Amino acid sequence: MITRLSLTDFRNHADTLLEPGAGFNVLTGPNGAGKTNVLEAISLLSPGRGLRRAALRTMARGDGDLGFAIAARLGDGADVGVGTQANAPDRRVVRINGAAGAASALAERIAILWLTPAMDRLFLEGAAGRRAFLDRLTLALEPDHARNASIYEQAMRERNRLLSEEERPDAAWLDGLELKMAEAGHALHDARARTVAVLDGAGGGDDDFPAARLSLEGYDGGDLARSLAEGRRRDAAAGRTLSGPHRSDLAVTYGAKGQAAADCSTGEQKALLLGLVLAHADKVRAQRGLDPVLLLDEVAAHLDPDRRAALYDRLAGRGQVFMTGTEPALFDAVGEATRFSVRGGALVRDR
Numbered sequence: 565m566i567t568r569l570s571l572t573d574f575r576n577h578a579d580t581l582l583e584p585g586a587g588f589n590v591l592t593g594p595n596g597a598g599k600t601n602v603l604e605a606i607s608l609l610s611p612g613r614g615l616r617r618a619a620l621r622t623m624a625r626g627d628g629d630l631g632f633a634i635a636a637r638l639g640d641g642a643d644v645g646v647g648t649q650a651n652a653p654d655r656r657v658v659r660i661n662g663a664a665g666a667a668s669a670l671a672e673r674i675a676i677l678w679l680t681p682a683m684d685r686l687f688l689e690g691a692a693g694r695r696a697f698l699d700r701l702t703l704a705l706e707p708d709h710a711r712n713a714s715i716y717e718q719a720m721r722e723r724n725r726l727l728s729e730e731e732r733p734d735a736a737w738l739d740g741l742e743l744k745m746a747e748a749g750h751a752l753h754d755a756r757a758r759t760v761a762v763l764d765g766a767g768g769g770d771d772d773f774p775a776a777r778l779s780l781e782g783y784d785g786g787d788l789a790r791s792l793a794e795g796r797r798r799d800a801a802a803g804r805t806l807s808g809p810h811r812s813d814l815a816v817t818y819g820a821k822g823q824a825a826a827d828c829s830t831g832e833q834k835a836l837l838l839g840l841v842l843a844h845a846d847k848v849r850a851q852r853g854l855d856p857v858l859l860l861d862e863v864a865a866h867l868d869p870d871r872r873a874a875l876y877d878r879l880a881g882r883g884q885v886f887m888t889g890t891e892p893a894l895f896d897a898v899g900e901a902t903r904f905s906v907r908g909g910a911l912v913r914d915r
Contacts, residue, residue: 566606569584569634572633574625587900588885588899590887590888592906593906598910598911599888600862603859610670610674611710612699630650631650645659668714677701679841679859679861687824688826691813695812701763746792776818778814783808791807792805845883858882863875876899
């Protein structure tokens with residue numbers, strides 16, 4: 565868990581210090597106060613682009629000339645931090661116990677998962693959002709997933725560049741890139757498949773947080789190196805790679821009804837998402853011996869009072885949870901919690 569968090573020139577936080585509790589942490593305040601910014605800062609303590617998937621240069625306060633810094637002390641005593649520098653606003657700097665490190669190494673220290681209002685349409689929009697959600701679930705279970713994803717994406721970008729810019733790209737160079745994509749791609753697909761298998765049908769199994777049936781679609785894990793080699797002409801014409809695990813999709817079905825999540829009501833979709841998060845937290849605890857840090861942005865506002873109470877009851881004892889909302893009354897049923905008021909980028913612990 566996180567025992568201390570400091571934000572310097574991040575979004576609207578000039579100099580914010582937060583000492584969260586081990587269980588529930590509730591941040592309340594008006595819209596635009598900076599509540600979600602705190603959750604975004606925490607999300608950046610893991611590989612990837614954070615819960616907003618924003619460009620790094622947009623995260624620095626003001627004009628961003630000085631960059632930003634996020635530093636955290638973890639429960640095991642480790643110090644981790646991320647940020648940017650003035651001369652490199654698009655490059656994330658990672659430090660672990662004072663030494664420079666790779667973003668993928670953060671996943672070995674802490675597992676972080678989030679739900680945001682934008683994810684309420686996860687089952688209705690394109691596959692990219694569902695794939696990113698699945699990758700976040702997988703990363704918490706298998707930290708190496710971040711490294712494999714980075715290798716695959718870098719090799720794919722270079723292959724796409726060669727196919728689009730070179731009239732006669734070097735075949736040996738393409739062979740090497742495609743082999744690298746195949747090795748990392750198979751690891752990506754296999755890790756996702758293991759996560760799907762672990763979570764398929766798991767969860768509450770009740771009306772509040774129904775169990776979901778999961779499956780992978782869009783890529784079958786076949787001979788990727790051969791498929792890429794045979795598809796060079798096609799991919800050159802398309803300007804992108806048309807086969808591989810970057811085309812995968814997560815299919816979700818309401819288990820008890822046998823109904824696709826996309827065809828369920830808004831409330832049912834939200835309940836399915838929460839059920840998956842709860843089931844996943846249990847699996848991470850069982851597999852890695854740690855509880856993931858859960859970031860739930862404005863989650864209470866989208867649930868009726870009974871389901872809110874059920875959610876808080878299910879989250880209790882599941883590690884460190886951060887929740888945001890505009891009204892403190894939304895969290896009356898939480899019980900014991902560390903509570904903060906946020907106003908204009910300033911944070912005060914409630915007494």
